[in-house]
Amino acid sequence: MLARFSRLLRSRSLPFSTQSVPERLWKVGRLNHVAIAVSNLDEATKLYRDVLGAQVSDPMPQPDHGVYTVFVNFENTKIELLYPLGEKSPIEKFLQKNPSGGMHHVCLEVNDIKAAIESLQKHNVRPLNPEPKIGAHGKPVVFLHPKDCNGVLVELEEA
Amino acid sequence: MLARFSRLLRSRSLPFSTQSVPERLWKVGRLNHVAIAVSNLDEATKLYRDVLGAQVSDPMPQPDHGVYTVFVNFENTKIELLYPLGEKSPIEKFLQKNPSGGMHHVCLEVNDIKAAIESLQKHNVRPLNPEPKIGAHGKPVVFLHPKDCNGVLVELEEA
Numbered sequence: 001m002l003a004r005f006s007r008l009l010r011s012r013s014l015p016f017s018t019q020s021v022p023e024r025l026w027k028v029g030r031l032n033h034v035a036i037a038v039s040n041l042d043e044a045t046k047l048y049r050d051v052l053g054a055q056v057s058d059p060m061p062q063p064d065h066g067v068y069t070v071f072v073n074f075e076n077t078k079i080e081l082l083y084p085l086g087e088k089s090p091i092e093k094f095l096q097k098n099p100s101g102g103m104h105h106v107c108l109e110v111n112d113i114k115a116a117i118e119s120l121q122k123h124n125v126r127p128l129n130p131e132p133k134i135g136a137h138g139k140p141v142v143f144l145h146p147k148d149c150n151g152v153l154v155e156l157e158e159a
Numbered sequence: 160m161l162a163r164f165s166r167l168l169r170s171r172s173l174p175f176s177t178q179s180v181p182e183r184l185w186k187v188g189r190l191n192h193v194a195i196a197v198s199n200l201d202e203a204t205k206l207y208r209d210v211l212g213a214q215v216s217d218p219m220p221q222p223d224h225g226v227y228t229v230f231v232n233f234e235n236t237k238i239e240l241l242y243p244l245g246e247k248s249p250i251e252k253f254l255q256k257n258p259s260g261g262m263h264h265v266c267l268e269v270n271d272i273k274a275a276i277e278s279l280q281k282h283n284v285r286p287l288n289p290e291p292k293i294g295a296h297g298k299p300v301v302f303l304h305p306k307d308c309n310g311v312l313v314e315l316e317e318a
């Protein structure tokens with residue numbers, strides 16, 4: 001009787017100790033970059049390159065994304081300076097609201113963006129697009145709704 | 160005559176090739192953290208810990224700084240969640256302006272904060288305090304005026 005109870009306990013306890021925690025199908029990795037929208041790309045580049053002495057890329061037009069980008073490379077991650085390109089730049093409205101510029105979004109790496117989107121939706125964190133797009137680094141990205149992320153625009157990048 | 164001219168050229172060229180570029184007395188290193196001010200610390204913690212699956216610290220009261228902090232540790236850097244503590248929290252005004260929360264500042268490491276402040280002032284980048292203070296990590300920090308940094312509040316930390 002005791003042996004049977006012990007077996008039952010073992011078989012019962014399993015689902016609650018190991019099997020009941022579903023294995024996470026995706027995980028978050030590095031903080032890929034912090035994006036800063038600027039109203040003067042030349043001045044912003046000078047601040048990071050000449051004043052702070054950081055290693056800074058040339059400006060790169062990203063016509064698919066409506067921005068110019070300048071990457072400021074730190075030892076562990078980067079700042080991405082964004083400046084509007086074309087008439088319907090996605091950062092135009094942000095710069096109207098913040099004429100001096102400001103922190104625009106933060107980008108986190110995930111190892112499986114589709115699994116991440118599915119899982120986040122279950123937690124009521126809405127992606128701005130149902131499917132990932134190809135981002136400025138040539139990798140799949142998705143933006144999450146700031147209202148679901150404490151007022152912060154969060155980009156996920158598959159890396 | 161030619162040898163003398165050559166010598167002159169060599170001696171003249173030195174100041175312009177090596178000696179005229181003053182050696183930088185300080186340098187910028189890692190991006191230490193991105194700080195996010197939140198209006199609900201519990202919800203924000205849940206987003207990063209339970210939804211995104213990141214490693215998250217317990218909330219820590221920082222009475223000297225008027226905030227609670229929660230550190231979200233990524234592989235390469237961290238996000239610092241800030242929530243007001245006490246009546247005169249330095250993030251109170253920011254949260255009034257951004258009731259859902261938002262990106263508050265970015266912190267860059269420097270190897271010599273006093274040399275950095277002196278050098279930045281020469282480039283018209285104003286520190287908010289003339290002398291560094293001891294920050295939430297127990298290290299000397301200084302904030303730079305957002306108007307001098309493309310609308311971004313930049314913290315420097317000696318590390």
